[in-house]
Amino acid sequence: MSDTPSQRNPAFVRTEMLPEQAPPATETGIIKWARENLFSGTSNSILTVLSIISIYYIVVSAAPWILNGVWNSASIRECREILEGAAGGCFAVLTERWNQLLFGFKYPNEEYWRPGLAFVLLFVAAAPVMFFKYLPSKMLLFTALYPFLAYWLIWGGPILAPIFALFGFVVGYVVWSQLVTRSFAAGFFGSIVAAALTWWIGGMITSAVAPEETLLSAVPSRDMGGFMLNLILGTVCVSLSIPFGIALALGRQSNMPIIKWICVVFIEFVRGVPLITLLFVANVVLAYFLPPGSNFDLIIRVIIMITAFASAYIAEVIRGGLAALPTGQYEAADSLGLDYPQAMRLIILPQALKISIPGIVNVAVGLFKDTTLVSVISMFDLVGMIRGPILASTEWNGVYWELFGAAAILFFVVCYGISQYSQWLERELATDHR
């Protein structure tokens, strides 16, 4: 093997490496990408050409409508005069009525900063729950305080009311931790009684010492509206329905017949009734049962109904997650000597909830969009504002595309955000090796 040509005749020896050649033009950059992704075969090429043509037509027909859009006028007739027959959207309705779209038509103008601040703080409060691996767990304290703070910001009124509401929960928790060592039932019912007592006493104290002028002026529930109402209903109902859903799902699998049947009947009944029926019950039927003059807040009635509806669905999603776990996991927990709450908290639920994430997010997104149904019981959410007051005003009667387009964008941003977060969370929690 030593008789190679180079040894025999070493006239030329390359002393350095050849520089890398640029790849052929068809194997690099955008051309390669296009060949691989757009024109990899006859049928794909045809589809690509058709898609480009249709995108072109959509852009060509929509662009003048958007670019010519009128952003400043007092009514649709003025818009038409400005456009003089040319194609163009009348976006002036958005600039004139943006506050009604976001906050409803009765929320006082000078108080818009309050729901705005509550919205910003929502992210601060949600962050430690959503990104629990990256943020200090001390931030959860703010999350616990947030519901009371947000209530006070949005509804206003005496500050004592949310403070006593919070205090009731604290008292309930203290009683619970004292009694639960003796018996679960004692702790459970004892804490409920203690909390209710605190709220009752607190309510009397609040109404007794309530000053005429509060720091933040009170805004009644009837004045809530616009996208703010959708966000309030969506956030409250989703965050309440997840714990209720978990409890219902566990209850349905319980060995105790009464608990099991209560959960089964609740879930099956609520899932068997359309949401809109529940909303009508909340709005009109309850008014017959309550004594005249009693004012049970409409938003709270609606929140209860939507939460009940969503928890039934989430319970079934989580039950699917529980059923997907192999029996070995339950047996492993038993063999370690864990009792039921420990087994659930440490072994079963972390796995079951991880499996259920896509389903839970699906329910949450659907629920958020279903909050627009409240417009049929004459609450002015975003869609209710558009369909009712704005389209019924003599200035803007006839502006459809611009308004519903804006509503679609608002909902899309939120729903797409939720969906992206859930996909990130699934990757984050993936512990298996695929």
Add this chain to the structure above:
Amino acid sequence: MKNSVFLGALTVAGLAAGAAAAGTLDDVKARGKLNCGVTTGLVGFAAPDANGEWGGFDVGVCRAVAAAVLGDPTAVEFVPTTGKTRFTALASGEIDMLARNTTWTFSRDVDLKFEFVGINYYDGQGFMVPKDLGVSSAKELDGATVCIQTGTTTELNLADFFRSNSMNYEPVPIETNAEAQQQYLAGACDVYTTDASGLAATRAAFEDPAGHVLLPEIVSKEPLGPLVRHGDNEWGDVVRWTLNALIAAEELGITSANISEMAAEATNNPEINRMMGTEGNLGEMLGLEADWAVKAISAGGNYGELFEKNIGENTPVGLARGLNAQWTDGGLLYSPPFR
């Protein structure tokens, strides 16, 4: 036997409910606010403006009643109701009166146990066609495609009208007025039919209103008026005579401009004096202040002024008085005398 006991129990329950409902006038006075049911939005009749202030023809009636009872036309809590929630809202006592372009029908009055106190707008079902169609009468519509809202009385009226004139039509069922507007403009139907006031408001929103005509035929009676619960006649009287005061004021030439002079001292016309409270004690009979009608009319003007300001010919809605003119001008508005 069992039946009669049951009926007896029902009667007692009914009486109890009646007793509980009685005294709306006192409730309103004690509350300091009138809860008035309106629509969630209908062009010209009720809609909040950019500042959230309610305005419109039906809203004007609410404000007049609030002014008559409480002396303040702004002391109204407007409760928006949909077509589905309006009657339960009134029956359950959530609202004191409903002024929501509601048609006065037998079954609503008798079976649903409401009391229509009068009529503030005489409406009727009409037809709108594009001018290019060259139709000048609804009798020429044989074979037309008609956009019609499903589940309404307009659907039945349409069928009756075409059958009695032995014509055929092709219905295009639609759900809402907004949908109808789009379908009609897109040419999915030759004719759009609904209440004439709704047609006028719809046409006013078109880019080219002059390209569409309302046909002269009106094929149904839709008397719209405010209503209250059965069983509280004192309150019903207050609302009824406030509405009558607005109508009579136009007939007698009392406007928001000259009312302060007329109310200041007795005029030559005794009926005006009785209305203004400078003579007689009509207000006391109603349980109101002597100048209740003065306040009601000052709130937004008399009937004619309310009409002109909200839905009249100079507004985008552009409705002619038509049937809603005073009886002296050939219309149907006729207030009983203030005596």
